[in-house]
Amino acid sequence: MHGSSDERTRTGMSPEALKRxxxxxxxxxxxxxxxxxxxxxxYMAAAYTVRDRMLERxxxxxxxxxxxxxxxxxxxxxxxxxxxxxxxxxxxxxxxxSARQGARDLGMDLQEILDQEPExxxxxxGLGRLAACYLDSLATLSIPAIGYGIRYEHGIFDQSIVDxxxxxxxxxxxxxxxxxxxxxxxxxxxVRFGGHTEPYxxxxxxxxxxxxxxxxxxxxxxxxxxLGFGVDNTNLLRLWHATAGRSFDLQAFQKGDYYGAVxxxxxxxxxxxxxxxxxxxxxxxxxxxxxxxxxxxxxxxxMMRAHLQQAPNLEGxxxxxxxxxxxxxxxxxxxxxxxxxxxxxxxxxxxxWEITRRTFAYTNHTLLPEALETWPxxxxxxxxxxxxxxxxxxNARFLDELRMRYPFDPERVxxxxxxxxGPVRRVRMAHLATVGSFAVNGVAAIHSELxxxxxxxxxxxxxxxKFHNVTNGVTPRRFVQLSNPELCGIVTDLxxxxxxxxxENLRTLEPHADDAAFQQRWQAMKRAAKERLAARIRxxxxxxxxxxxxxDIQVKRIHEYKRQHLNxxxxxxLYHRIKQGADSDPTPRTFVFGGKAAPGYFMxxxxxxxxxxxxxxxNRDPEVNERLRVVFVPNFNVKNAECIYPxxxxxxxxxxxxxxxxxxxxxxxxxxxxLTIGTLDGANVEIRHAVGHENFFLFxxxxxxxERTLAxxxxxxxxxxxxxxxxxxxxxxxxxxxxxxxxxxxxxxTDSLLQHDPYLLLADYPAYIETQARAGDAFRDVAxxxxxxxxxxxxxxxxxxxxxxxxxxxxxxxxxxxxxSLATNDARxx
Ligand code: 9GP
Numbered sequence: 156m157h158g159s160s161d162e163r164t165r166t167g168m169s170p171e172a173l174k175r176x177x178x179x180x181x182x183x184x185x186x187x188x189x190x191x192x193x194x195x196x197x198y199m200a201a202a203y204t205v206r207d208r209m210l211e212r213x214x215x216x217x218x219x220x221x222x223x224x225x226x227x228x229x230x231x232x233x234x235x236x237x238x239x240x241x242x243x244x245x246x247x248x249x250x251x252x253s254a255r256q257g258a259r260d261l262g263m264d265l266q267e268i269l270d271q272e273p274e275x276x277x278x279x280x281g282l283g284r285l286a287a288c289y290l291d292s293l294a295t296l297s298i299p300a301i302g303y304g305i306r307y308e309h310g311i312f313d314q315s316i317v318d319x320x321x322x323x324x325x326x327x328x329x330x331x332x333x334x335x336x337x338x339x340x341x342x343x344x345x346v347r348f349g350g351h352t353e354p355y356x357x358x359x360x361x362x363x364x365x366x367x368x369x370x371x372x373x374x375x376x377x378x379x380x381x382l383g384f385g386v387d388n389t390n391l392l393r394l395w396h397a398t399a400g401r402s403f404d405l406q407a408f409q410k411g412d413y414y415g416a417v418x419x420x421x422x423x424x425x426x427x428x429x430x431x432x433x434x435x436x437x438x439x440x441x442x443x444x445x446x447x448x449x450x451x452x453x454x455x456x457x458m459m460r461a462h463l464q465q466a467p468n469l470e471g472x473x474x475x476x477x478x479x480x481x482x483x484x485x486x487x488x489x490x491x492x493x494x495x496x497x498x499x500x501x502x503x504x505x506x507x508w509e510i511t512r513r514t515f516a517y518t519n520h521t522l523l524p525e526a527l528e529t530w531p532x533x534x535x536x537x538x539x540x541x542x543x544x545x546x547x548x549x550n551a552r553f554l555d556e557l558r559m560r561y562p563f564d565p566e567r568v569x570x571x572x573x574x575x576x577g578p579v580r581r582v583r584m585a586h587l588a589t590v591g592s593f594a595v596n597g598v599a600a601i602h603s604e605l606x607x608x609x610x611x612x613x614x615x616x617x618x619x620x621k622f623h624n625v626t627n628g629v630t631p632r633r634f635v636q637l638s639n640p641e642l643c644g645i646v647t648d649l650x651x652x653x654x655x656x657x658x659e660n661l662r663t664l665e666p667h668a669d670d671a672a673f674q675q676r677w678q679a680m681k682r683a684a685k686e687r688l689a690a691r692i693r694x695x696x697x698x699x700x701x702x703x704x705x706x707d708i709q710v711k712r713i714h715e716y717k718r719q720h721l722n723x724x725x726x727x728x729l730y731h732r733i734k735q736g737a738d739s740d741p742t743p744r745t746f747v748f749g750g751k752a753a754p755g756y757f758m759x760x761x762x763x764x765x766x767x768x769x770x771x772x773x774n775r776d777p778e779v780n781e782r783l784r785v786v787f788v789p790n791f792n793v794k795n796a797e798c799i800y801p802x803x804x805x806x807x808x809x810x811x812x813x814x815x816x817x818x819x820x821x822x823x824x825x826x827x828x829x830l831t832i833g834t835l836d837g838a839n840v841e842i843r844h845a846v847g848h849e850n851f852f853l854f855x856x857x858x859x860x861x862e863r864t865l866a867x868x869x870x871x872x873x874x875x876x877x878x879x880x881x882x883x884x885x886x887x888x889x890x891x892x893x894x895x896x897x898x899x900x901x902x903x904x905t906d907s908l909l910q911h912d913p914y915l916l917l918a919d920y921p922a923y924i925e926t927q928a929r930a931g932d933a934f935r936d937v938a939x940x941x942x943x944x945x946x947x948x949x950x951x952x953x954x955x956x957x958x959x960x961x962x963x964x965x966x967x968x969x970x971x972x973x974x975x976s977l978a979t980n981d982a983r984x985x
Contacts, residue, residue, distance in 0.1 A: 168208070168250050170257040176204045177257065195331055197263060198241070198271035201254075202334035205244050206380070213380040213389040216975045224465055225299040226474065226970045228963075231454055231488060232286040232481035233447060234430070235304050235392065236278030236311075238793025240335050240379075242269050242637050243291075247382040273328045274792050276310035277394075279433045280712045280751075281627075281819050282520050284793070285598075286481055288630040288819075288956040294383030294390040295632075295656065296960055297972040303454035305446055306336075306377045306394035307430040314751050314790045319767030323754050335379050336394075342376040344456040345400065346449050352541050357501065364498065366541040372423035373400045374453030384632050385656055387977040395453040399423035433526065434714060434753035444487075444530055444538060451488040455495060469500055473513035477968035480517040480592065483528040483584035489515060489591030490542040493549070498541070504548070516967050517588040517595050518625075519606050520816050523716070527610065529581035532574065546573055546582060553590055560617070571613045589614050589621075594967045596623040599817035599838040605858070623966050626841055627817040628959035631658045631952075634823045638797035641680035642827060642948065658952035661826070665949040674941045681828065681944070684801035691788075691798050692747070698774065698786045700745045705934045708829070709807035710749035710791050710799055713759040716814040719748060720762050720904060721916045722807055723769055725927050726785060727884045730772075733779050742931035745784045749791035749799065761904055763787070768893040768901075796820075801827045804940075805852075805930055808833035809923065811914040813858040815839075822954035828944040832930055834919070838954070846950045850943040854926035855919040864918055871912035874920070881920055885909070 167173070180200040181187050187196045220227065245251045258265040278284060286302065293300040312323040349369030357363045374395040381390045399420035431443050462475050480486050489511060496507035521527065536543040550573040557568045573590065575581040589595050589611060597603030603624030607615040615622050636643045636655055646654050646661060654660035667673040685702035692698055709722050726746055732738045748766050752759030770785035788795055806824030808815075808831050815837035825831060825842050833839040834855035843851040856864060875882055885905055887893070894900035908916055934940050952958075964970050 168248070168253055170253045170260065173204060173250065173253055173257040174260060176207060177201060177261070180204050180207075194267065194271050197268050199332065199334055201258075201268050202241055202272075205241060205248065205250075205254075206334060208248055208250075209244060209380045209382055209389055212382065212387045212975070212977060213391070215387065215977055216389045217391070219975045220299045220973060221465075223973060224475070225973050226968075227476055228293060228298060228300040228968050228970055229454065229458060229476050229478040230286060230289060230293075230300060230302045230481060231451060231478055231485035232283070232302065232304050233450065233484035234278030234283030234481075235275075235286045235290070235302060235394075236280070236283035236793060237275045237287045237379075237392075238284075238633065238797075239269070239272040239274055241272050243633055244382055246632055246637055247291075247295075247384040249385065273331065274310075274794050275328050275333070276326055276792055277304065277307050277430060279311055279430070281817070282482060285627055285819055285956075288628065288633075289960060290381045290390065290392060291384070291630040291632060292628070292956040292960040294381045294388050295386060295630075296957060296964070297383065297386055297388045297974045298390075298960065298964060298970055299973050300390050302381070302390070302392040303450065303457075304392070304394050305427055305430075305450045306396045307427055309429045311430055311432065311751065311792075312754065316763070316767065316787065316789050319764045319771070321752055321760050321763045336377045337379075339376040339378060342457070343373045343398075344453045345371050346374055346397075346452045347371045348445065348448075348538050350540065352544060361503075363501075364541065364544065366494075366498065370423075371400050372426070372449075373398050374449060376453075376457070386974065388973075388975045393454070393457065395427065395450045397424050397426040397449060432751075432753040432755075434712065434759065435755045441534060441538065444534065447484055448487050448491070448539060448542075451485045452491050454485075455488060455492055459495060459500075469496060469502065469510060470506075472510050476514055477516065477970060478514050479963070479968075480515055480588050482518060482520045483588055486517065486528075486584045486588035486591070487539070487542065489587050490539075490545045490549070493545050494541055497545075508549075512591055513593055515588070515592040517585075517592040519585065519595065519597055519602075519611070522602070522605055522610055522816065523814065528584040529575060530584065532580040532582060535582050543582075546587060549587070549590065550574060557617075567613055571617075585610065586614075593621065594623055595621050596625050596967065597816065598625065598627045599841060600624050600626060601835070601840050601858070602816040602837060605813060625959055625962045625966065626838055626954075627819050627822070628954050628956035629819050629822045629826070630956045631655055631826065633793075633797070634800060635826060639680075639684060639801035639827055641683050642801065645676060645680060646948075654952075656957070658826075658955035658957065661949050661952040663949075664945050668942045668945040668949070669938075671938075674938060674945070677828070677941055677945055678937070681802075681804070684798075684827075688747075688798050688802035691795070692786055695789060696786060698770075698784070700747075700784050700786060701743065704743035704745045704784070705804045705931065706747060706802055707744050707805040707807065708747040708799060708803040708824070709809075710747070710788070710796065711818075711820050713750045713752040713762050714756075715758055715762075715907075716810055716914050718809050718811065718914055718916055719750070720765065720908075721809055721919065721923060722746070722748075723762075723765055724881070724884050724916065724920060725924055726769060726773070726783065727887055728880055728924060729783055730769075730779055731880070731883055731887060733782060738782075741782070742934050743782050744931070745786065747786050747788060747799070747803075749788035749795065751791060758903060758907070761901065765888070765893065765901055765904065772893055796823070800824055800829070803827065803829035804934065804944075805829060806831045806833075808836070808839050809855070809919075810834060810836045811919075812836045812856055812861050814914070822951060825947045826951045826954065828948045830930070830933075830940075830943055830947060832923075832926060842951065842954070845953055846947045850946050852926050852930045854922040856915060861915060864915065869912070869915070869918065871917040872909055874917040875909055878921065880924075881917065 180203040184203045185196045245254050255265045290302045310326045315322050347368035350367045352364050352366050377394050379392040426449050492511045493507050496502040561567050573586045597606040650660040650663040689700050689702050766787050800823045803824050806829040808821045812834045817837045832852040835857050888901050889905050891898040
């Protein structure tokens, strides 16, 4: 394990070995000498120094898994929100102290080097970050696994704020090079689009179909090693980059069409240019479907290549691999695996179908109808004609089965079809994923129940045993050890360093919850984190905030269902009370917001504007600003998040019940000792159960109350009329006070609330206000609050992604750990 090869200077772990390797990297990789080295050179040299140590483990891991023909998890995900790698890799290698010491000896500050790293933001939010946490846990638990995805040249946009409005800037994470990836120019697979299909008879006289595509390009692999913590296992993240095929170029060149060839190259490479922001309609996003097919096809071809190196045929493919579909984005994999088996490997339908449906498992991450992907049949057929045929055939066989089972229920058969009939016929990707998988899971207990009783109800009735729950989790390596060193120190002192691999050991905090000396240490930890956040906010926005005040934080994507505007209604109510001299909540608070809005989602962007407008009025009013402050942290990303979660006193998890599948920010906050104010939605339900009802501020309608309220003809206007304070708050928003006299600026928001209020803010408003008042009171009882904070951390070890991955391994993937030891490798080499 760690430190086994200190005698080898290239990969040794001591400060001395690290220093020598760093100096070497500066010279031989960066080709720089000290006097002219830029901060970026220092970062690159440090990254290469660390990478060398990872490569040794990585190669040995690949060798071990291969020799053992290990059953391998393939995580197919269009998003990986990795965040900066250097700090995390130092932690997982167990060399933070050596690196800090080595840097100091060379007259450098490790933190300054870490700060140089650009963020690989290849994801939108929770779903992509979950994939990154799962990669960390898979390696840590020694599970043979490959993450497959897309190497977007531009990840999630950078957000800046101009005059209170979000402005999107292009993310340039690759501009200065990416030291963590290894390009594999020889690992390339063809991916085809368009054209038509034609029947033929093969040499055995069997009916076959040939796809004659119009366009062919290539996917080239870029590999990133993923280190486990405290083990030598180092797994693989393989991201695909699109390039034009050489033969393709040649054809055009031979015709003398130089510019045509260049244009074709540019068009091919566009496929992996940019990550699509979610929360926007799919309409017309042809490139998005191309991206999905592109990465899935490369990944399946790669899996087949590796399998066939060791097996005579594809018969045992599903034994070798468990492929997880992360949401519907990769669900075209079902049709692609069928195509590869049928058309490229000459299998018959039954054998191909057997392999396919025993290979895939599908995770559903949302019930929001607008996020459940469907593609117009016309578009599908134009881009992927062969796949559409295969989907029709899967559907025909499936519908026959259904008709036999439900002979008198044609509506049910139509509901379950893979094709949605209507003026525009569409392919239902969630249905394709469900029919083509051996397991389907939701991501929190309540969500999994809702999957079964709503969007997948018919499927659950048909195949009850297929449905599971695996509640999400977050890695304690990044979200405690790296981001909250003081908390890490406290737990390590009590439980020893092993808790990082077994987060249930956070429980050792529990008996100390009432100990006065321990409470002081806890408060100092919070204080340090709050000061760090205050400094960062000052640097980013110029705003000054008071670390003594209650830090009430809501950071996540901006969306109406997440209800950042409910939080704002409370803030305006507090403001209004202070102005009226009727203040009933004397607890000074700092409200912190952060999050990106999809570029095409007007209401979300208006909410960002409203946050800034309310902040502007409150922060400059001396009558109010001693008690209330409102700040927005621009460009919420993993780096910023690491600074924010540890600093929170109160975590806002206030979505309309039934809308948030799980949430993972809620877990990160709670693990870092924040109390939650939240609804019974997503993983809040399990967090509340774990931390104890008395340590959680619950409010709001339940899922069934939401359903009932809407069914009974919800009338937000009546609530507005019947609640004096709410009416005044909304009228203030409509008065122009927060919009320099323009009463119309926030109209779309206030009109939506008063006319439809689809997310039931007004219905939940009174309970939210009352619960916020209780939270404010509770914060003034310092010992009581500290106790609750300690208990939150102590009891949330079960939200480690290690627990989630163990559940996937046991319930769904049937895969066993395969520990790798560098020590045996050392013995073999020497
Ligand atoms: O909205 C869910 C979020 O609640 C969940 O925590 C996350 C990871 O499971 O997935 C999000 N879903 C999506 O981003 C799109 O389906």
